[in-house]
Amino acid sequence: MYDKALAINTLKNIQTSLDEVLEWCKDVTTVDDFVTSPTGMVLLNTVCMKLLAVGEELKNLDRRTGGELLKNYPAVPWKQVKGLRDVIAHQYFSLDAEIIFSVVNVDIKPILKTITQMMADLKTEN
Numbered sequence: 129m130y131d132k133a134l135a136i137n138t139l140k141n142i143q144t145s146l147d148e149v150l151e152w153c154k155d156v157t158t159v160d161d162f163v164t165s166p167t168g169m170v171l172l173n174t175v176c177m178k179l180l181a182v183g184e185e186l187k188n189l190d191r192r193t194g195g196e197l198l199k200n201y202p203a204v205p206w207k208q209v210k211g212l213r214d215v216i217a218h219q220y221f222s223l224d225a226e227i228i229f230s231v232v233n234v235d236i237k238p239i240l241k242t243i244t245q246m247m248a249d250l251k252t253e254n
Contacts, residue, residue: 130192131192132250132253135250136250138185143243143247146236147240148178149236179213180212183216200249215227
């Protein structure tokens, strides 16, 4: 068995980070908003660091829960979400801004929905 309070705290950290990314990117409408100005590049770099942190937290969560928690929520491709962390960390200088744009605009909201459900489930489990 794993520490549910620690799992919930980790999920809250992930939720906060993803909410921040969505807030920061609310005015980003095309990938060009990331790459055509110094401000956009700073935002892209900041978002990448948050996504890297989220991936790392998910890897730690999966390890701490013995692989038991994430597998209960198969709607999210956890391997790919965690793998984005590796792409950002190890291929940073060849990172495609379009991938990050897609993550922000397509992937984060469903992940947040699942994170919210996970926290609720953990709080109600005996």
